[in-house]
Amino acid sequence: MIAVEDYFRYYVGGLSIMTLYSTAVFIGFDIYEEAEHGVFEYLLSLPVTRKQLVIGRSIGGGLRAFIYVGPLICVALYVIGTANPINFLLALFSLFLFAFGVSGMSITLAVAIKSSDRFDILMGVLDALIVRLSTAMYPLGFVREANPLYGWIANFNPVTYAAELFRWGAGIESNLSFENPLLPFLGIVMFFAFFTLLGIVLYDKTIEGGGWQ
Amino acid sequence: MRHIAHVLENDFRNFFRYKWWLVGLISMNLADLFIMAMVYNRMLSPEVTRQIKSYFDFFAPGLTVTGLFASAFMIGREVNMERRREVHQYMLSLPMTRFELAFGRVLSGGLRGMVYMSPLLATCFAFIGLPTLNQLFIILVVLFFLAMGISGLSIAIAVSTTSLDKFVTARGLVYYLLFFCSSVFYPFSLIEQLGLEGKFPMILVTFARINPLSNASDLIRSFLLGTPSFSPEMVVSVLVFSAVFTTFAAFAYIKLIERA
Numbered sequence: 001m002i003a004v005e006d007y008f009r010y011y012v013g014g015l016s017i018m019t020l021y022s023t024a025v026f027i028g029f030d031i032y033e034e035a036e037h038g039v040f041e042y043l044l045s046l047p048v049t050r051k052q053l054v055i056g057r058s059i060g061g062g063l064r065a066f067i068y069v070g071p072l073i074c075v076a077l078y079v080i081g082t083a084n085p086i087n088f089l090l091a092l093f094s095l096f097l098f099a100f101g102v103s104g105m106s107i108t109l110a111v112a113i114k115s116s117d118r119f120d121i122l123m124g125v126l127d128a129l130i131v132r133l134s135t136a137m138y139p140l141g142f143v144r145e146a147n148p149l150y151g152w153i154a155n156f157n158p159v160t161y162a163a164e165l166f167r168w169g170a171g172i173e174s175n176l177s178f179e180n181p182l183l184p185f186l187g188i189v190m191f192f193a194f195f196t197l198l199g200i201v202l203y204d205k206t207i208e209g210g211g212w213q
Numbered sequence: 214m215r216h217i218a219h220v221l222e223n224d225f226r227n228f229f230r231y232k233w234w235l236v237g238l239i240s241m242n243l244a245d246l247f248i249m250a251m252v253y254n255r256m257l258s259p260e261v262t263r264q265i266k267s268y269f270d271f272f273a274p275g276l277t278v279t280g281l282f283a284s285a286f287m288i289g290r291e292v293n294m295e296r297r298r299e300v301h302q303y304m305l306s307l308p309m310t311r312f313e314l315a316f317g318r319v320l321s322g323g324l325r326g327m328v329y330m331s332p333l334l335a336t337c338f339a340f341i342g343l344p345t346l347n348q349l350f351i352i353l354v355v356l357f358f359l360a361m362g363i364s365g366l367s368i369a370i371a372v373s374t375t376s377l378d379k380f381v382t383a384r385g386l387v388y389y390l391l392f393f394c395s396s397v398f399y400p401f402s403l404i405e406q407l408g409l410e411g412k413f414p415m416i417l418v419t420f421a422r423i424n425p426l427s428n429a430s431d432l433i434r435s436f437l438l439g440t441p442s443f444s445p446e447m448v449v450s451v452l453v454f455s456a457v458f459t460t461f462a463a464f465a466y467i468k469l470i471e472r473a
Contacts, residue, residue, distance in 0.1 A: 003256060003257060003258040003259070004256055117231075117233065117234065118233070120234065120237075121233050121234055121236070121237035122237075124234075124237045124238065124241055125237050125240050125241065125244075127241075128240065128241035128244040128245070129244055129248075132244050132245070132248040132249050133248060137249065137252075138252045138253070138256060142252050142255045142256050143252050145255045146248075146251040146252040146254065146255055147251065150248060150251075150252070
């Protein structure tokens with residue numbers, strides 16, 4: 001049906017990233033549940049700084065997503081295979097950062113929005129746009145061809161970076177959007193740093209004195 | 214009838230309480246059409262392009278059915294929540310017969326699906342073309358019965374599952390089976406071809422053929438695009454699905470909430 005060389009393997013790589021993204025987002029929903037059940041006060045009373053709390057939650061959310069997606073990544077690797085184990089380990093490391101970044105983004109938005117309904121809607125819309133405007137499902141050339149604006153957005157999308165790095169790590173060389181894997185890696189590091197930092201600042205500002213309610 | 218109207222009113226109030234959620238859901242569906250389908254349009258192999266011409270046009274009717282499914286299935290989530298929070302005791306105490314209550318729930322689920330699906334169907338007509346009045350009537354009737362069947366299916370699952378997690382898992386399984394084993398995303402001829410080549414189990418090919426989602430999508434395509442050609446089987450498949458699940462859901466709802 002699709003006139004893209006080796007599309008099955010290409011898609012399997014993207015599928016793992018889409019699932020990783022959707023799972024890492026879940027930490028935001030936990031924040032609302034904790035607030036509803038009064039666990040938030042308990043967390044604030046713990047002998048840890050706010051900074052440690054946000055970083056810990058981001059890493060926890062990312063790790064949890066990784067554990068959940070682990071079996072799928074194994075199946076993906078079985079289907080795709082790995083050409084170079086060192087490349088794959090580097091790709092895996094960047095996927096960890098990606099998952100932490102997505103968790104940080106989810107926490108940041110959850111704390112900023114304060115309404116679980118609005119958060120649910122926003123994450124749904126964001127999920128639809130961020131995944132579809134990336135190279136998770138299709139190569140960048142086709143996205144650009146469909147609409148140059150879509151291509152431009154996909155070029156700066158962290159899901160694109162993660163999908164491209166995963167494929168590079170697994171040795172799917174055809175249809176890669178970036179010749180140098182360092183570029184998507186830097187993109188992921190920036191995404192992770194930005195949302196972790198923003199999460200810390202927002203968390204610090206909004207939670208004192210019941211401001212998160 | 215008056216009692217059924219009260220059930221409908223209550224369920225529609227609940228439906229519109231989540232209006233922003235619905236806007237979000239519609240925008241997701243539109244993102245599927247205006248981003249994903251447009252990109253896939255460029256990726257089709259020449260062989261498939263000869264068959265379906267444009268993936269955008271092919272997918273728009275499938276997306277209408279996807280939207281109908283998602284919104285008609287929402288009633289199950291509410292029924293499941295009522296059961297968990299024991300609101301069903303209050304529902305049973307209302308001055309109406311069990312049948313009116315059960316039928317009202319299935320009907321409201323179906324009608325809500327139709328309301329949600331309307332903008333998607335209108336988008337489909339706007340971009341692909343308008344059907345004749347008779348064709349429009351058939352499309353609406355078939356989609357209404359499909360929505361009733363889906364609503365019945367979701368209520369049957371909702372009353373048989375004790376927790377939200379189990380309901381969500383069952384919904385996922387039903388969704389993946391019904392959608393990926395249908396012609397919503399890809400032409401049935403391709404599924405059939407894979408079956409003949411031994412790459413896809415024949416039992417799933419048969420399932421895709423009788424799947425009401427395949428038949429409803431193909432019915433809209435047959436009127437708007439001319440392919441596949443219209444066959445009465447498309448209507449019959451949806452009517453049978455609707456009759457089975459509406460009846461089953463009504464009885465399951467009555468029996469299981471009395472027992473709960």
